[in-house]
Amino acid sequence: MQESATRPLNIVVLVKHVPDAQFDRHLTGPGHTLDRAESILSELDEYALEAALQLAEARGGESAGNRVTALAMGPAAAVNAVKKSLQIGAYAGVHLADDALAGSDAAGTSLALAAAVRAVAESNGPVDLVITGMASTDGETSLVPAQLAERLQLAQVTFASELEVADVDGAPVVKARRDGDSFTETVEAPLPALVSVTDQANSPRYPNFKGIMAAKKKPVTVLTLADIGVDPAQVGHDGAWTAVAASAPRPPRSQGTIITDDGTAGVQLVEYLAAQKLI
Amino acid sequence: MASVLVFLDVPALPLPRAARELLTLAGTVGEPVVAAAHRADQAMLDALASHGAVKVYEPAGELDTVLVAAKAAFLADAAKTEQPAAILLGNSFEDREIAARTGIKLGSGVITDAVAVAPDLAVTKSVLAGSYTSTCRVRTGTPVITVKANSVEPAPADPAAAAPQRVEVPLSDAGPAARVTGRSGKRVSGRPELAEARVIVAGGRGMDGNFGPVEDLADLLGGAVGASRAATDAGWIEHSAQVGQTGKTVSPQLYISAGISGAIQQKAGMQTAKVIVAVNKDADAPVFEIADFGIVGDVFSVLPQAADEIRKRRA
Ligand SMILES: Cc1cc2nc3c(=O)[nH]c(=O)nc-3n(C[C@H](O)[C@H](O)[C@H](O)COP(=O)(O)OP(=O)(O)OC[C@H]3O[C@@H](n4cnc5c(N)ncnc54)[C@H](O)[C@@H]3O)c2cc1C
Numbered sequence: 001m002q003e004s005a006t007r008p009l010n011i012v013v014l015v016k017h018v019p020d021a022q023f024d025r026h027l028t029g030p031g032h033t034l035d036r037a038e039s040i041l042s043e044l045d046e047y048a049l050e051a052a053l054q055l056a057e058a059r060g061g062e063s064a065g066n067r068v069t070a071l072a073m074g075p076a077a078a079v080n081a082v083k084k085s086l087q088i089g090a091y092a093g094v095h096l097a098d099d100a101l102a103g104s105d106a107a108g109t110s111l112a113l114a115a116a117v118r119a120v121a122e123s124n125g126p127v128d129l130v131i132t133g134m135a136s137t138d139g140e141t142s143l144v145p146a147q148l149a150e151r152l153q154l155a156q157v158t159f160a161s162e163l164e165v166a167d168v169d170g171a172p173v174v175k176a177r178r179d180g181d182s183f184t185e186t187v188e189a190p191l192p193a194l195v196s197v198t199d200q201a202n203s204p205r206y207p208n209f210k211g212i213m214a215a216k217k218k219p220v221t222v223l224t225l226a227d228i229g230v231d232p233a234q235v236g237h238d239g240a241w242t243a244v245a246a247s248a249p250r251p252p253r254s255q256g257t258i259i260t261d262d263g264t265a266g267v268q269l270v271e272y273l274a275a276q277k278l279i
Numbered sequence: 280m281a282s283v284l285v286f287l288d289v290p291a292l293p294l295p296r297a298a299r300e301l302l303t304l305a306g307t308v309g310e311p312v313v314a315a316a317h318r319a320d321q322a323m324l325d326a327l328a329s330h331g332a333v334k335v336y337e338p339a340g341e342l343d344t345v346l347v348a349a350k351a352a353f354l355a356d357a358a359k360t361e362q363p364a365a366i367l368l369g370n371s372f373e374d375r376e377i378a379a380r381t382g383i384k385l386g387s388g389v390i391t392d393a394v395a396v397a398p399d400l401a402v403t404k405s406v407l408a409g410s411y412t413s414t415c416r417v418r419t420g421t422p423v424i425t426v427k428a429n430s431v432e433p434a435p436a437d438p439a440a441a442a443p444q445r446v447e448v449p450l451s452d453a454g455p456a457a458r459v460t461g462r463s464g465k466r467v468s469g470r471p472e473l474a475e476a477r478v479i480v481a482g483g484r485g486m487d488g489n490f491g492p493v494e495d496l497a498d499l500l501g502g503a504v505g506a507s508r509a510a511t512d513a514g515w516i517e518h519s520a521q522v523g524q525t526g527k528t529v530s531p532q533l534y535i536s537a538g539i540s541g542a543i544q545q546k547a548g549m550q551t552a553k554v555i556v557a558v559n560k561d562a563d564a565p566v567f568e569i570a571d572f573g574i575v576g577d578v579f580s581v582l583p584q585a586a587d588e589i590r591k592r593r594a
Contacts, residue, residue, distance in 0.1 A: 019526075022545050025407050032413060044308035044525070054489065097346055106389060107382065107419075134372075134525065136513060139389045140408070146347065146379035156346060161518075175460075181371075181472070181519050183464045189347060199508075199556040200518065201526045221504065240389030241420060247413035253555070253569050260562070261576025266584025270592070272572045276476070276554055278533045279500060279589060 005218045008190075009054045009165065009172065010064035010118055011129045014113065014148075015070045015085050016042040017078035018138040025138075031103050031237050032244040034138055035174030039077060041084040046204035051197045052131045053205075054164050062091050069120055072099060073112055079220065086215035086219040094120060095219040100225055103237030110147035112235050118151060123221075128191040129171065132197045134159055143183035145196040155189035161200035165191070184215070210269055281364035282334070283309040286354050286377065287314040288369075294326050296476045299433035300369050301426060302330040306434065308398055309364050313443070314357040316342055316350055324443055329436040332530055334444045348374060348456035351380035356448050358385060358421060365422040370528075371474065378423045387420025392503030392529075394430045403552055408524065408547030428475035429530045461560070465517060467532075471503050473520060478533045481549070484509040485538015485559065485578055490516055491535055492582035499589045505529065505549075507539045538578045541566025556568035558582065 017039045019025045027037045049070065053208055055064035072078045072084030073096040075214075081095035096116045104112065121127045130152070134144040142158075149156035160176035167173070170193050178183060179200070224230050257272075259265060273279045283305035287298050305311035307434060311331040318337050319327065327335055336357035341347045358366055366381065370373040382389035394412075395403040400422050402415045417423070473479065480499045482493040484507065497504045505522040506515070516550050522529055524544040534552035539545060541557070541564055549555070550569055557570035558581045567573045574581055 021408065021547075025410065027407070027411055034407075041343055055541075058310050067412065075345070100347040106379065108382070134326045138407070140406070140524075141388055141389075142375050143379040143382075143391065146376040147383050149348075150380040150383040150454075153454050155457045156348060156376075156557055158346075158376060172459075179518050180373075181474075182467070185463075186461040187457045189455070193455075193457070198518045226517070237358075241382070241386075241418055242390055243416050243418050245339050245416055246416045247406070247411055249411050250405070250409065250551075253550075253571070256555075256567075256571040258570070258573040258575065261574055261581060263580075264584075265558075265574045265576045266581045266586075267557075267588045269572070269574060269581065269585045272556070273533070274592075276533075277553060 004172045006059055006167065007172070008059055008099055009056060009128045010055060010125055011131060012046070012069050012117055012127050013049050013072050013079045013085065013090065014130065014132040014202045015045045015049065016136050017072060017074050017081035018136055020040045021137055023132045028062060029197045029246045032247040036075070036077065039080070041052065041081040042133060043197060044135060044137055046088070047197045047199055047201050048131045048133045049085055049088055049090060050202045050204040051163050051195070052129070055129070055163070056082065065213055066106050067091055071096065071116055071120065072190060072219040073103065073109065073116065081216060082220055084207070084252050087212045087216045090223070092218060093094065094223060095220060096223045098225040098232070100232035104235045105240040105242045106141055106143035106147055106240050108235035110144050110151055110185070111229070112225070113144070114148055114151040115230045116223060119207070119223060121229045126192065130154065130194045132194070132196045134196050145194060149194040152194065154192050154194040155186055155233060156194050158196040160195055160197045163195060163197060163201060186258060282312045282361060284312050284314055284358055284361050284366045286314045286368040286374070288315070288350070288364065290317050292326055293321055294330065294476065295472065296433060297369050297428045298429065299330050300431045301369065302332060303434045304396055304426060304431045305367055306331045308396060308400065312336070312361055312363060314354050316353070324445070325507060328440040328443045329438050330434070331440070332443045334446060336446045336448050338450055339447050340450050341488060345453060345456035346459065347376045347380060348453040351377045351384065352451050352453040353448055353543070354381045355384035355452055358534050360446070360448070363421060368425045370425045370427045375425050378425050382423045385420050385423070387423050388417035389423040390415050390417060393424050393426045396424055396426065404431040405551055408543070409476060409551045427528070429477070429531060440551040455502055470497065471501070471587055473503045473505055473522070474527050474529060476503035476529070476541045477531050479505045479522070479531045480528055480535045480537065481505030481507065482537045483507035483539030484513070486510060486515065488513070488515050492586070496535065496582050500585055507545050537582060539566055540564045563594050
């Protein structure tokens with residue numbers, strides 16, 4: 001029996017396969033969806049994975065019964081986000097893949113992910129923590145973590161810049177720090193909880209050779225909507241509660257004036273601002 | 280006329296510009312009604328009325344000690360009573376989360392990062408780090424829309440406006456929620472809020488630990504101070520000053536970038552500024568690709584000289 005004071009944690013980390021922001025990104029097709037060539041594991045999810053691994057390691061890691069499952073939803077290629085997570089150190093992976101999911105908005109995404117988390121709980125035991133990045137680097141809305149908390153009725157601790165799980169009277173409690181505009185706050189929630197972490201939370205580790213080899217042996221479960229009991233009509237383009245009617249690239253900024261300081265650049269700057277009626 | 284419910288989490292007066300913008304925008308779509316996260320005193324009611332609010336929903340108790348869950352429950356309850364044509368919120372991380380949860384509670388679609396809302400509720404927003412503009416609609420439920428600051432010109436106050444009707448909303452069970460266990464205030468700078476500032480002077484690693492010239496110029500221009508992540512990570516300035524993908528997205532009239540290279544994550548937060556000025560000693564810095572006025576030079580000579588010139592002109 002595990003001591004209740006340090007019982008292992010069952011953690012699900014959401015990882016998203018997103019277009020690499022280092023390249024130009026485009027919206028295409030009638031649904032104005034994102035061209036997903038050149039996609040990678042969302043950088044912001046690496047902080048979530050690192051946070052999960054640290055929390056599990058603080059309790060003895062995988063051998064002590066902790067679980068860190070990386071869960072990705074998306075087309076076939078999205079399994080790469082799961083595989084990368086396994087190389088970095090996740091213990092197991094789940095890929096929710098179903099053609100009907102294409103074009104899902106935040107509401108549909110959170111619906112499907114909530115069902116997937118329930119499916120993980122069914123096969124793995126109760127989930128203590130769902131950890132996500134602070135936003136996806138493609139949709140950038142930050143809606144999904146909060147909507148997932150609402151759908152799963154979990155206490156929500158978002159934008160954590162520091163995170164620990166402490167045992168209070170034998171029950172694990174998540175404690176976090178959040179940096180607001182005019183104050184910093186500490187917050188606390190009993191498990192189960194949903195946590196999103198910022199890029200201040202840690203320094204994500206890189207996959208090393210050992211991790212890459214070990215990842216090959218780690219299980220990846222593929223789930224469809226039928227497996228998690230979600231009606232395809234509730235997700236994807238047709239089930240979306242929002243729709244994009246039109247999209248256009250922002251006109252490129254016209255080439256500005258570049259000067260090299262000859263000792264008067266500060267004065268020229270003020271002249272420019274005055275001419276633009278900015279001072 | 281249909282009403283538009285505006286969620287405001289304003290603990291004290293004066294009403295921030297962002298709140299006045301939301302009320303003004305609501306007035307172009309319908310009749311502004313407010314859901315106030317804090318109980319409003321008479322002065323607050325007068326201020327809300329003078330900016331168009333005809334009705335103010337207030338919680339029957341404090342919503343403060345738990346995180347967004349309680350505010351979302353309050354807003355959803357107010358919306359169920361009011362049945363507005365749309366719900367508007369600000370675009371801060373917290374506002375977006377409240378919008379997110381309210382959307383699920385009401386079965387309503389949510390659109391974030393709006394820069395315009397048409398009378399037919401078509402929403403214009405910037406996407407992909409400001410590189411695209413799109414028009415979106417909510418198809419299901421009451422549109423829940425979070426609006427970026429500096430999207431509309433706030434209408435002037437009308438001191439003769441009639442007092443708004445007050446409606447108390449009983450607190451409902453918000454479900455499991457995190458509790459705030461401690462809060463430490465930061466110093467108040469007296470400068471405008473970064474997210475809604477019309478002028479921002481931002482410094483990066485090139486400031487080498489000395490934000491004095493950035494702060495001096497910001498104060499002369501009545502602006503806010505921003506920073507790159509390199510500068511906030513170094514601890515030269517507080518994290519809340521960070522502009523970019525994981526900091527604030529800003530759309531000021533003027534953004535002066537000082538000693539910032541202009542990495543994609545920094546550009547993501549500022550490239551919709553009306554006018555961008557960049558000062559960097561490296562002529563190849565990516566920030567010059569988007570600058571309207573670029574100066575290849577040393578921040579420690581250019582910024583102080585500009586400040587001196589402004590002082591001279593004003594003397
Ligand atoms: C997941 C993730 C999220 C991120 N989020 C953000 C974000 O929100 N915001 C953000 O800003 N960054 C963010 N970054 C970091 C970003 O990639 C860059 O590292 C960062 O913006 C660099 O800051 P900088 O331009 O100040 O520093 P540097 O890239 O080091 O550039 C400093 C510049 O200053 C110039 N310089 C030096 N000395 C002088 C001088 N005396 N006079 C004039 N010029 C001088 C140099 O030529 C150089 O161009 C993020 C990164 C990651 C991975």
